[in-house]
Amino acid sequence: xxxxxxxxxxxxxxxxxxxxxxxxxxxxxxxxxxxxxxxxxxxxxxxxxxxxxxxxxxxxxxxxxxxxxxxxxxxxxxxxxxxxxxxxxxxxxxxxxxxxxxxxxxxxxxxxxxxxxxxxxxxxxxxxxxxxxxxxxxxxxxxxxxxxxxxxxxxxxxxxxxxxxxxxxxxxxxxxxxxxxxxxxxxxxxxxxxxxxxxxxxxxxxxxxxxxxxxxxxxxxxxxxxxxxxxxxxxxxxxxxxxxxxxxxxxxxxxxxxxxxxxxxxxxxxxxxxxxxxxxxxxxxxxxxxxxxxxxxxxxxxxxxxxxxxxxxxxxxxxxxxxxxxxxxxxxxxxxxxxxxxxxxxxxxxxxxxxxxxxxxxxxxxxxxxxxxxxxxxxxxxxxxxxxxxxxxxxxxxxxxxxxxxxxxxxxxxxxxxxxxxxxxxxxxxxxxxxxxxxxxxxxxxxxxxxxxxxxxxxxxxxxxxxxxxxxxxxxxxxxxxxxxxxxxxxxxxxxxxxxxxxxxxxxxxxxxxxxxxxxxxxxxxxxxxxxxxxxxxxxxxxxxxx
Amino acid sequence: xxxxxxxxxxxxxxxxxxxxxxxxxxxxxxxxxxxxxxxxxxxxxxxxxxxxxxxxxxxxxxxxxxxxxxxxxxxxxxxxxxxxxxxxxxxxxxxxxxxxxxxxxxxxxxxxxxxxxxxxxxxxxxxxxxxxxxxxxxxxxxxxxxxxxxxxxxxxxxxxxxxxxxxxxxxxxxxxxxxxxxxxxxxxxxxxxxxxxxxxxxxxxxxxxxxxxxxxxxxxxxxxxxxxxxxxxxxxxxxxxxxxxxxxxxxxxxxxxxxxxxxxxxxxxxxxxxxxxxxxxxxxxxxxxxxxxxxxxxxxxxxxxxxxxxxxxxxxxxxxxxxxxxxxxxxxxxxxxxxxxxxxxxxxxxxxxxxxxxxxxxxxxxxxxxxxxxxxxxxxxxxxxxxxxxxxxx
Numbered sequence: 001x002x003x004x005x006x007x008x009x010x011x012x013x014x015x016x017x018x019x020x021x022x023x024x025x026x027x028x029x030x031x032x033x034x035x036x037x038x039x040x041x042x043x044x045x046x047x048x049x050x051x052x053x054x055x056x057x058x059x060x061x062x063x064x065x066x067x068x069x070x071x072x073x074x075x076x077x078x079x080x081x082x083x084x085x086x087x088x089x090x091x092x093x094x095x096x097x098x099x100x101x102x103x104x105x106x107x108x109x110x111x112x113x114x115x116x117x118x119x120x121x122x123x124x125x126x127x128x129x130x131x132x133x134x135x136x137x138x139x140x141x142x143x144x145x146x147x148x149x150x151x152x153x154x155x156x157x158x159x160x161x162x163x164x165x166x167x168x169x170x171x172x173x174x175x176x177x178x179x180x181x182x183x184x185x186x187x188x189x190x191x192x193x194x195x196x197x198x199x200x201x202x203x204x205x206x207x208x209x210x211x212x213x214x215x216x217x218x219x220x221x222x223x224x225x226x227x228x229x230x231x232x233x234x235x236x237x238x239x240x241x242x243x244x245x246x247x248x249x250x251x252x253x254x255x256x257x258x259x260x261x262x263x264x265x266x267x268x269x270x271x272x273x274x275x276x277x278x279x280x281x282x283x284x285x286x287x288x289x290x291x292x293x294x295x296x297x298x299x300x301x302x303x304x305x306x307x308x309x310x311x312x313x314x315x316x317x318x319x320x321x322x323x324x325x326x327x328x329x330x331x332x333x334x335x336x337x338x339x340x341x342x343x344x345x346x347x348x349x350x351x352x353x354x355x356x357x358x359x360x361x362x363x364x365x366x367x368x369x370x371x372x373x374x375x376x377x378x379x380x381x382x383x384x385x386x387x388x389x390x391x392x393x394x395x396x397x398x399x400x401x402x403x404x405x406x407x408x409x410x411x412x413x414x415x416x417x418x419x420x421x422x423x424x425x426x427x428x429x430x431x432x433x434x435x436x437x438x439x440x441x442x443x444x445x446x447x448x449x450x451x452x453x454x455x456x457x458x459x460x461x462x463x464x465x466x467x468x469x470x471x472x473x474x475x476x477x478x479x480x481x482x483x484x485x486x487x488x489x490x491x492x493x494x495x496x497x498x499x500x501x502x503x504x505x506x507x508x509x510x511x512x513x514x515x516x517x518x519x520x521x522x523x524x525x526x527x528x529x530x531x532x533x534x535x536x537x538x539x540x541x542x543x544x545x546x547x
Numbered sequence: 548x549x550x551x552x553x554x555x556x557x558x559x560x561x562x563x564x565x566x567x568x569x570x571x572x573x574x575x576x577x578x579x580x581x582x583x584x585x586x587x588x589x590x591x592x593x594x595x596x597x598x599x600x601x602x603x604x605x606x607x608x609x610x611x612x613x614x615x616x617x618x619x620x621x622x623x624x625x626x627x628x629x630x631x632x633x634x635x636x637x638x639x640x641x642x643x644x645x646x647x648x649x650x651x652x653x654x655x656x657x658x659x660x661x662x663x664x665x666x667x668x669x670x671x672x673x674x675x676x677x678x679x680x681x682x683x684x685x686x687x688x689x690x691x692x693x694x695x696x697x698x699x700x701x702x703x704x705x706x707x708x709x710x711x712x713x714x715x716x717x718x719x720x721x722x723x724x725x726x727x728x729x730x731x732x733x734x735x736x737x738x739x740x741x742x743x744x745x746x747x748x749x750x751x752x753x754x755x756x757x758x759x760x761x762x763x764x765x766x767x768x769x770x771x772x773x774x775x776x777x778x779x780x781x782x783x784x785x786x787x788x789x790x791x792x793x794x795x796x797x798x799x800x801x802x803x804x805x806x807x808x809x810x811x812x813x814x815x816x817x818x819x820x821x822x823x824x825x826x827x828x829x830x831x832x833x834x835x836x837x838x839x840x841x842x843x844x845x846x847x848x849x850x851x852x853x854x855x856x857x858x859x860x861x862x863x864x865x866x867x868x869x870x871x872x873x874x875x876x877x878x879x880x881x882x883x884x885x886x887x888x889x890x891x892x893x894x895x896x897x898x899x900x901x902x903x904x905x906x907x908x909x910x911x912x913x914x915x916x917x918x919x920x921x922x923x924x925x926x927x928x929x930x931x932x933x934x935x936x937x938x939x940x941x
Binding site for chain 2: 405406407431432433434435436445478481482484485486488489495496498499502503506507509510514517518520521522525526528529530532533534535536537538539540541542544545
């Protein structure tokens with residue numbers, strides 16, 4: 001059964017990653033009527049599996065100076081509109097013994113060039129450190145390290161950045177449909193005039209003179225709905241997730257093949273990444289191999305040998321929707337983006353944007369929104385660089401902890417994730433919701449309930465993206481069962497759905513953990529044994545009629 | 548010469564008690580609590596092999612039948628060596644740990660509620676848990692109670708889920724939800740851990756006070772949060788006495804208080820039996836029982852890639868693992884690493900071990916305590932036999 005949306009839109013945006021959420025917000029703030037549709041959850045694809053950096057892209061300085069400049073300008077703006085979501089990551093680039101004086105000077109000159117852009121993003125200029133100085137601030141550096149240079153970047157929670165863009169769009173009138181894949185495009189002759197989406201309640205026709213395809217790695221499939229071919233070089237990017245910070249700095253160095261890789265503090269833990277290899281597998285069926293894991297660890301161990309003493313909790317894998325080009329290595333491909341107007345392909349009304357980086361999503365979305373506005377004849381100007389995202393006001397974690405009798409670390413992370421909304425969340429929370437749902441992070445019940453009530457979460461996996469529930473050391477051993485009860489308690493799930501959500505969530509966690517189970521050491525096996533005992537021995541989940 | 552027992556969980560404690568009963572002086576070495584203290588309080592002996600996914604109660608078999616079937620299906624199961632000792636080992640265990648009342652091996656399995664809102668079949672459980680045996684609840688009114696202001700227990704979800712699953716099993720009982728005040732003047736109640744609440748119920752008169760708060764409830768059974776005492780064994784009975792209604796608690800998988808209660812009861816039994824304790828970790832001379840557990844307990848460890856036994860560097864078998872693959876593709880298993888452990892001869896002497904060494908409990912390889920549902924039962928029976936054999940040569 002097909003139901004016509006109760007109003008026509010100016011634009012239908014397909015894809016709820018950062019580009020979709022960002023362009024939906026941009027267009028909505030310009031006064032356009034927008035529908036944002038996403039096949040799964042917001043940020044569930046590439047955006048949620050990135051390094052979580054709003055970086056200036058020093059890597060692109062030589063080849064694509066404009067990408068670096070645009071990245072830095074936009075990083076500064078993102079930092080200004082979402083100060084609570086950003087955290088400074090000082091990076092250290094070790095200089096290895098045997099590096100020629102010329103090469104070391106070149107690196108320094110390179111960083112000096114980057115310094116020109118640093119003020120654009122409230123970044124600090126680079127410093128040059130001797131071997132002793134480098135070791136003093138990062139004692140884990142190995143004997144190969146003869147010195148270092150530093151620079152700094154901004155880290156961010158990619159999920160929440162998507163979510164806050166979508167939320168602001170909705171606050172200003174956009175309709176957001178999650179778990180609603182676009183299954184067809186509406187045509188009027190050749191023109192694309194909307195999309196049919198399969199929502200959980202049934203099919204809906206969303207009519208609009210412009211359809212924006214920002215489905216990331218799935219962009220070719222969406223374009224194909226209009227018979228249009230879009231080509232991508234899809235790059236598989238693997239990260240290892242550690243349960244705690246491994247040092248005070250991010251460390252950037254070269255892997256065995258000369259590629260730049262890094263380990264960085266991120267949230268309560270650390271990320272080590274990334275690989276970049278062409279992938280031809282479906283974006284939903286990627287697996288991480290032992291080779292990829294060892295490649296990353298070996299690269300960091302070259303300068304930080306102690307990396308091998310730490311166990312990683314899991315792997316995450318995402319797909320870069322990079323612009324197609326034949327005959328270059330994945331690393332050498334342009335990180336620039338492209339807006340394709342498919343009028344030339346016989347599908348007027350359909351725009352696709354591919355490529356680009358999380359770091360300057362806002363600028364890309366502005367450019368894309370300009371293109372949409374030209375199509376619909378709007379003169380409205382972009383305001384996303386001056387209007388703050390929700391929660392951008394000030395909040396004091398210490399005062400919140402004292403006032404609501406919650407642990408200070410819990411209050412601090414609430415402020416980081418929700419900014420000025422944190423206080424309101426606790427003010428309206430029930431007494432018992434000051435309790436801890438996920439002890440690794442920690443996530444308070446109040447935050448999870450808020451995600452269910454106000455942020456559109458419908459499953460434990462959605463809760464994880466919004467709150468980081470189950471992202472910590474125990475990988476869901478304690479919190480997944482508690483969260484399934486909460487889903488039922490708030491009326492978001494029946495008993496059957498609550499159990500099914502728990503099992504799906506255990507499966508999702510497991511997929512990222514199989515590579516971690518193979519690493520040296522016993523701790524991961526012990527954690528796993530505990531998880532198996534809780535859910536499959538005591539809970540007997542294997543026998544549930546819904547398993 | 549005395550017997551040294553390494554490991555103080557169920558297997559080690561039972562081995563130490565058996566060795567004492569055999570007349571030996573016993574030195575029990577442990578680094579701390581392990582998997583026993585994390586257990587639900589239920590003692591599995593052998594799961595129902597006819598279990599079908601999707602049908603929670605296909606048949607209602609008994610431990611004796613399950614046990615024979617389990618050994619038939621898994622000819623490498625270490626319990627095959629000790630089958631004659633099952634009844635006496637479990638009987639001795641109940642003597643030492645009065646939380647448990649003995650049941651005949653041919654009694655139908657218990658079907659008990661869990662803190663995840665499911666029902667679990669098992670052989671033996673603590674008195675406070677056995678009271679919620681599902682078949683006995685047919686036609687009864689059960690009220691699941693939470694503590695006001697404490698969200699460490701989910702009565703609404705439990706009531707709905709247990710009712711739903713019971714009905715699928717053909718048992719109709721009325722499951723309602725209630726809320727009772729406990730520690731309401733504690734400003735940090737929302738943040739309290741289960742064992743902290745349990746400790747408050749150990750205090751003199753506390754169980755009675757909670758029972759009085761529940762006295763007006765119209766029910767055949769009250770299902771309370773699984774925090775009914777840490778070191779006291781009769782908290783549930785005392786609450787029931789004051790309330791005038793039987794009281795039970797579900798099996799616990801989340802920061803399990805019944806597991807800690809079991810461990811503390813074992814510790815008391817060891818003290819009462821005159822077992823000497825230390826935390827020495829070197830290899831013992833003379834007769835000894837290795838009861839160090841699997842990964843949680845630390846008995847099996849991994850260096851670079853290979854699994855090995857931690858104390859004697861004994862070889863470890865990982866049945867069913869092709870190559871070095873330790874885990875299966877689905878989270879639901881089976882997972883070879885869960886069956887990893889040391890193989891033994893028919894007298895529980897580990898392959899490659901020094902003379903006089905016996906092994907018991909989860910350090911033994913060849914069985915999957917989770918899928919075969921025999922964990923604590925195997926620990927108790929092998930612990931009893933290993934302790935007895937060690938005392939014989941002491």
